[in-house]
Amino acid sequence: xxxxxxxxxxxxxxxxxxxxxxxxxxxxxxxxxxxxxxxxxxxxxxxxxxxxxxxxxxxxxxxxxxxxxxxxxxxxxxxxxxxxxxxxxxxxxxxxxxxxxxxxxxxxxxxxxxxxxxxxxxxxxxxxxxxxxxxxxxxxxxxxxxxxxxxxxxxxxxxxxxxxxxxxxxxxxxxxxxxxxxxxxxxxx
Amino acid sequence: xxxxxxxxxxxxxxxxxxxxxxxxxxxxxxxxxxxxxxxxxxxxxxxxxxxxxxxxxxxxxxxxxxxxxxxxxxxxxxxxxxxxxxxxxxxxxxxxxxxxxxxxxxxxxxxxxxxxxxxxxxxxxxxxxxxxxxxxxxxxxxxxxxxxxxxxxxxxxxxxxxxxxxxxxxxxxxxxxxxxxxxxxxxxxxxxxxxxxxxxxxxxxxxxxxxxxxxxxxxxxxxxxxxxxxxxxxxxxxxxxxxxxxxxxxxxxxxxxxxxxxxxxxxxxxxxxxxxxxxxxxxxxxxxxxxxxxxxxxxxxxxxxxxxxxxxxxxxxxxxxxxxxxxxxxxxxxxxxxxxxxxxxxxxxxxxxxxxxxxxxxxxxxxxxxxxx
Numbered sequence: 001x002x003x004x005x006x007x008x009x010x011x012x013x014x015x016x017x018x019x020x021x022x023x024x025x026x027x028x029x030x031x032x033x034x035x036x037x038x039x040x041x042x043x044x045x046x047x048x049x050x051x052x053x054x055x056x057x058x059x060x061x062x063x064x065x066x067x068x069x070x071x072x073x074x075x076x077x078x079x080x081x082x083x084x085x086x087x088x089x090x091x092x093x094x095x096x097x098x099x100x101x102x103x104x105x106x107x108x109x110x111x112x113x114x115x116x117x118x119x120x121x122x123x124x125x126x127x128x129x130x131x132x133x134x135x136x137x138x139x140x141x142x143x144x145x146x147x148x149x150x151x152x153x154x155x156x157x158x159x160x161x162x163x164x165x166x167x168x169x170x171x172x173x174x175x176x177x178x179x180x181x182x183x184x185x186x187x188x189x
Numbered sequence: 190x191x192x193x194x195x196x197x198x199x200x201x202x203x204x205x206x207x208x209x210x211x212x213x214x215x216x217x218x219x220x221x222x223x224x225x226x227x228x229x230x231x232x233x234x235x236x237x238x239x240x241x242x243x244x245x246x247x248x249x250x251x252x253x254x255x256x257x258x259x260x261x262x263x264x265x266x267x268x269x270x271x272x273x274x275x276x277x278x279x280x281x282x283x284x285x286x287x288x289x290x291x292x293x294x295x296x297x298x299x300x301x302x303x304x305x306x307x308x309x310x311x312x313x314x315x316x317x318x319x320x321x322x323x324x325x326x327x328x329x330x331x332x333x334x335x336x337x338x339x340x341x342x343x344x345x346x347x348x349x350x351x352x353x354x355x356x357x358x359x360x361x362x363x364x365x366x367x368x369x370x371x372x373x374x375x376x377x378x379x380x381x382x383x384x385x386x387x388x389x390x391x392x393x394x395x396x397x398x399x400x401x402x403x404x405x406x407x408x409x410x411x412x413x414x415x416x417x418x419x420x421x422x423x424x425x426x427x428x429x430x431x432x433x434x435x436x437x438x439x440x441x442x443x444x445x446x447x448x449x450x451x452x453x454x455x456x457x458x459x460x461x462x463x464x465x466x467x468x469x470x471x472x473x474x475x476x477x478x479x480x481x482x483x484x485x486x487x488x489x490x491x492x493x494x495x496x497x498x499x500x501x502x503x504x505x506x507x508x509x510x511x512x513x514x515x516x517x518x519x520x521x522x523x524x525x526x527x528x529x530x531x532x533x534x535x536x537x538x539x540x541x542x543x544x545x546x547x548x549x550x551x552x553x554x555x556x557x558x559x560x561x562x
Contacts, residue, residue, distance in 0.1 A: 069439075076488060085487055087487065087488060087489060087490030088488055088490075089453070089489065089490055092449070092488060092489055093453070096446045096449065096450065096489075099442075099446065100443065100446055100447075103443060112439070113439065114439035114442075114478070114481070115439070115442050115443075115481075116481055116484070117481075117484055117485050117488045118484065119484075119488060133480070134477065
């Protein structure tokens with residue numbers, strides 16, 4: 001009988017505590033809504049056979065801190081005489097091993113990864129299609145030293161103006177020679 | 190009785206003057222010395238004394254005269270060769286276009302008639318005559334070749350022998366008057382016979398032969414092994430055909446990429462199959478993953494197939510049979526729950542239902558333990 005009474009008293013006490021605590025939790029939740037929403041998807045577009053190691057490191061660091069998904073995206077260009085939906089196996093032989101290398105590295109570091117591929121008449125067009133199709137919270141772009149490779153300075157400015165996301169442009173540094181390439185793949189791809 | 194098709198050997202070169210005709214005639218002499226009945230069906234010496242000299246001792250079937258637009262032209266006499274019925278016939282320049290009015294439009298069609306009659310044929314062609322390479326050769330050299338042959342002509346050959354000389358050696362031969370008469374040398378050197386053209390053509394010829402060898406190797410391996418194991422109901426695939434089993438989640442892309450690389454190495458088609466449960470509603474994440482899979486398969490040139498069924502193994506087996514799949518790739522399955530634990534794992538079910546089809550479980554390479562030094 002005593003045990004039964006103790007149980008009932010305990011349950012009532014717990015319920016009372018719960019009722020008291022609930023508004024506090026609500027208050028906490030309200031506070032968090034007022035803060036900027038957590039970044040969930042970080043887009044990391046690339047175009048060639050290599051990707052700046054600095055850009056990947058930055059993207060991984062941010063993804064870890066923010067609990068975000070890293071979305072490496074290979075941008076491919078389609079010549080004008082081909083349909084925009086044409087297969088691009090030749091360019092894929094360059095892009096797919098690099099996507100694999102990025103994904104392997106992200107998985108090893110415990111960063112969720114969800115890759116993308118996009119086509120366009122130019123790299124900017126491909127990026128624009130990708131941004132139209134999906135929502136990203138942050139876009140990390142690497143300014144290349146070589147103006148002939150990848151996204152040009154104009155493309156980067158365009159991204160700042162048009163991306164409905166926070167755009168982060170990493171300047172090339174003279175000592176920044178490290179790159180991620182398909183050579184770093186674990187095993188046979 | 191239909192005679193057995195003759196043996197077809199082609200000497201392939203990068204340009205005129207590499208020595209294809211010379212090698213063809215040497216081959217003729219070797220066959221003659223082995224006691225076989227050899228004739229020359231068609232020979233183009235281009236005025237080269239060495240070539241004409243080597244033709245001595247080999248029986249030549251005279252060309253026939255064909256009248257075309259009030260002109261008397263000469264063509265290979267196919268009916269005369271067929272009547273003569275040699276064991277081996279040498280036919281130069283298989284890309285040649287015949288004068289209208291003879292049996293076939295093209296000389297390679299005449300050769301097909303000889304092969305069908307059981308005659309072994311030795312022939313010659315330059316790489317720029319291949320239809321698929323025509324644009325590339327024009328781009329490389331600025332010269333558009335009008336007499337082209339379908340690539341399948343090379344594919345039907347039993348042997349392709351590349352006659353290779355360095356561009357420098359060929360230019361030396363040209364300057365020495367061994368390729369063209371003196372009056373044509375300067376024009377040739379200034380146009381087609383430039384060292385950069387010859388280097389590009391040489392690379393094209395080498396690649397072409399390498400691809401032919403690769404294609405033949407794959408077909409030979411396939412015919413010799415896998416077909417014996419394929420179930421009788423399965424369509425007999427010409428080559429390998431791969432199928433990757435996916436679900437719409439981010440990791441599926443990795444599986445598709447790996448499957449695509451394997452398909453590339455095998456020179457085969459790739460199908461990507463997702464079996465959707467009837468009435469299954471996709472979450473926003475799954476919708477997004479499915480859209481990404483659609484784009485990825487489209488860019489890679491693979492086929493994304495979606496089937497609705499709750500009989501996973503049966504449906505995969507049906508689709509694989511319909512598509513002539515020879516190779517199935519799948520990722521690691523989730524731990525089974527409930528009654529599903531009583532069923533054998535999916536790979537085993539597939540192996541039982543699809544005898545002769547390879548089943549490969551694709552691992553996540555990122556999780557691989559590197560060997561300790």
